[in-house]
Amino acid sequence: MLEGFLSEREWSVLTPPTSSTPVYKDDCMFSFDTAFDKEGLDICLYCYQSFSRAGLNYTQQHSEFFDHKLFLNYKKTLKPRQERESEQPLKMVKLEIKEQSEDELFDIQTSIYCSETNKSTKFPSPDLPVQIQEVAAAILKSTSSDKKQEIKAWEQEILPCPHAFDIVQKSLPNIDLTQCQTCGLKENLWICLTCGSLGCGRAQFAGVAGNSHALAHNKEFGDHHIAVKLGSLSMDSADCYCYSCNEEVKVPDMVRCLKTFGIDISSFVKTEKNLTELQLEQNIKWDFQMDGEDGAVLEPLFGKGLTGLKNLGNSCYMASALQVLFSIPAYSSAFHIEEGMPVEKLLNPGNPANDLETQLFKLGDGLLSGRYAVPDEFTTETVKYQRGIRPSGFKSLIGQGHPEFCTMQQQDAFEFWIYLIDKVEKERIQGVSKSSPSETFKYVLENKLKCQNCGGVRLSTEISDNLTLPIHDELLSVDEDGQRHYKEVNLDECIDSWFKPEIVDYECPVCKSNQQAVKRQGLKSYPEYLVMSPQRIKLENWVPIKIGVPIKLEDNLSLARIKHEGILPNEVQFPEDPETTTQKKYVFNSDAMNVLQGMGFTEIRAKRALFNTGNFDAEAAMNWLFGHMDDDDIDLPFEPPASSTTDVIAVNVNGEDLDSLVAMGFTEKLATKGLIVSNGNVEQAVDWLFSNPDDNGELPTAEKKAPLETTEELIKRLEEASSASDGDYQLKAVICHKGTSIHSGHYVAFIKKQIEGVSRWVLFNDEKVVAAHGATLKDIETTGYLYIYERSA
Incomplete structure (x- = not known):
């Protein structure tokens, strides 16, 4: 009996979740352990987050750090003869068929677990206090947070043309x-x-x-x-x-x-x-040449670094990008440690589901630890592939606020790649590394412009992290089915086309007139990992189409020939423009500035607020202003310093919600903290406030980060880091796309891995991870979409 080993004070503060409260019961907040695993999931009766006891025992750690001692243990097993399609996304079961409930699909076992005594009590049970029964029943009845996000993402807005x-x-x-x-x-x-x-x-x-x-x-x-x-x-x-x-x-x-x-x-x-359902079914079931030349099924692989990602519904673009990204040492070392999750992330009082760095650590552990790269014992198939981990929390978070990645539609893997590494860099997410892991892709690009009339030269440099290559698409024939056949090219030809000089019109500062100039680009440094994307998408009658030009697979590349020229002996460089010789000023978010000034805030106040909230958006700046209207320096002239750090976690709470909590008798300071640790959810904030009546309301101090280095400093460092390189590269990975349009079809990743000490190509096709060779590798030539080359030592 629970009352025998836990006092009433411990469970009297429990309240059932409402329909708007996030309830997490799909997987552990810090790992990919699920209710299907032997230990099941422990759903906290206080904060409705899920944890697991297998291996890393996040349940115990959460209990010790937050004094939450009661959990609903939740286990599921698939009912006999039930098809695995029951796990497919919601859209797959909308074909005039009644969606089956969890009770129809699974055998579910539940109990109440007390972390303090390490004991469990069967649930439901009349011996349990009514309050605990009500909370546990409400958790079981609620729709999981992941499912809510999935349903929302399927609500596609189709517009008239x-x-x-x-x-x-x-x-x-x-x-x-x-x-x-x-x-x-x-x-x-x-x-x-x-x-x-x-x-x-x-x-x-x-x-x-x-x-x-x-x-x-x-x-x-x-x-x-x-x-x-x-x-x-x-x-x-x-x-x-x-x-x-x-x-x-x-x-x-x-x-x-x-x-x-x-x-x-x-x-x-x-x-x-309908079209969406057919596209999803194609995306999930497309095998992408899973048989060898002799017709035998390709060998499934298991172990560290060989974990598959379950298709969440048109999510293969994300899965292929993540597999490649976490095969890069800079990312794998930044977001994978033996402990699984850094202790500071476990101590974070906010919601782990809303912290991108936490989600990246969770992915690192899931993809690289090997704990989940085991045969799927649930399947009745002869060949046992993996069940695969489901990165639904990461997908939901990374897509927030993005018009395309928040949906369940197929997206472009290259666009997602760029968006993700850019977001990691902008939010200064470094994991356990001392610098941004995205720096591994950066290189210095020199732009050279030479006037054809006076011979004067202008040089400029910029930092880039990918190379978009033109493709020569010589059409050879079109068959009866409309299939186009193109002449084969190789990457060297595409690189030469990129490096080829271009004639442009140019307003020459010496000639004082419009002249023709030769424009060309070259590399001033060689990145550790070079990301290249051939331009397979082109407009035809203003409609984007994909061109299936075969690109010969080349393991080795030399980029020495596209190194920058600089100023040649017979050339004269134009004098620098004054604006290029002065230090660049802090650039404020123009859209946010316009919104804030349109609301009546002065330019000085708008700038001060944007600077103090990271220069991201108007809403955060507005909330900051409402909390600092009485500051003595609010209207003093403001110029951003060269570098700065914020010592205290930024306050971003809804004013009305704060007022309602203050009206309940809580101090503004404590109510503010309650909203912050509850991620703005008023009901959870009330629960937290009643559970922490003695809290002093002090906000945790944000970790100080080193000042951002200037562009000039980064350029110098990148050049020095690759100064000894001769520009030789070896192929590391390829993301491939099969289909006629980027908005449909299927993405997979081919990655070179060390398997038992031997370098082998591995095909990551959602949850299927197999050894690739022969005909499978031939697919890369016609479907290669994103190439990643590793700089030779």
Whole structure:
């Protein structure tokens, strides 16, 4: 009986979570242990966060640090004969099928665990205090935070295109709505909203038939832009596709348009998967040449650094980028330690799910420790691949505020790569390293401009972290299916095209007139890891298409020939512009400045607030101003110092929420801290305040970070670091994309790894991790999208 080993004071403060309270029950906050593991998950009855006792015992650490002693232990096992598709994202089960509950899918075991005594009591049990029963029952009933984020991310906003308005219709007599009017196919049917012509769609992954007769109709009648998929129709569903814009669109007057052809949408029931569902199914199930040349299944691999990532629904772009990123020593050493999670992260009173550095440490442990790189015993397949870890918390956090990465749609892996390393750098996230791990990709680029008239030269330098290469796309043939075949190129040819001089118009400061000039680029330093992306996406009739030019796989590259020229003996350098010789001023976020000044704040106040809140956004600056309106220096002239650090964690709380807590009798100082440690959630703040009545309200001091070095200092350091290099590189990894569009298809990563002391290519295809060779490696030549080369020692 629980009351026998825990006093009433310990559980009397418990309150059930409300519908708006985040409840974490998918995996541990600091590891990828789940309820499917032997020990299950321990869900804290005080803060509703999940922890695990297996191995690193985060449950005990959380209990000791925060004095939270009661947990709901939560274990799940898959019911017999249940297909693994039950774990697929929500969108996969929306095809007019009732979604199954957890009780229908899993056998669930629950108990109440006390960390102080290391004892458990069966739940539900009449011997438990009513208060504990209510909290535990509410946790079980609640939708997990990950599932809430997943549902929100699926709420895709599809917008009308210019062709979706004022559709001029021409009704055809006696329209047969049962089959394609060209080939007689009875599924995958699309009706033209202009004339009612019924044609079959394109063949889809997983055996959905189609002969593209709807598309052929659009090519014959170019002003018949939009078609609707009959099988997708219901009162709350309809696939509308504009062939001219080449994207899914919304038609505001669709109901009226369909009535022209005798179609009453209220009488239709959705019978076929929509475009998003088909894309997701393709993304999840695409095997990407998982067989060897002899037809045998490629050898699954397990162990440290060989952990797969479960597809969360069109998340392969993220998985491939993360696999490559954590194979780079700068990232693996920064975010992976034997302890799993640094103790300062365990002590952080905020929400671990909202801390990017914590999520990166969690990923480092999950991908590199080897604890999760074991055969999946749940599957009935003959070949046992991994179950894979599910980085749903990381995906939700990294996508916050981004219009594309917050959705469940397929995205561009290169764009995600750039966004992630840039975010890590801007937020000065270093893990256990002494400098930014993203520095491993940086190099100094020299831009040279030479006037053709007077011969004067202007040099400028910049820092970059990737190289975008042009591709020569010589079309050889187009087959009957519309498949294009291009002449093979190699990366050396693409690099030479990038290095090739360019003639530009230039306002020469010596000639005092517009002249032609030769512009070229060159490397002033060689990065430790060179990231190169061939330009496989091009615009054709203002529509982005992917070109499948084969790029010969080359293990070794030499970049010595594209080293910068500098000033040659017979050249004269133009005098520097005054603006380039003076130190660059602090540049304030212009959008945030405009918002703040539009709200009535003076320029001085706006600048001071932006500087003190990291120069990120107007909302944080506004909240800072509301808390500092009475500062003596608020209206004094303000110029940012050359370097500065903030000693105290920035305060960013909602004023109304703060007032409501103060009205309840809490001091402003304590209420402010309650909101901060509860990540702005008022209800959790109230729980924290009642649980910590003796807290002094002092905010923890932020760790001082070294002042940012100047661009000039970084350039000098990068040049010195690679001064001994001769520009030779070896291929480390390739991210590949199979498909005709970056908005669909599938990404995988090929990475060179040391397997039992031998360098081997490894294919990371979501949760499947296999040894790659032969025909599989051949895929890289036509699908290579992002190449990472390692500088030779």
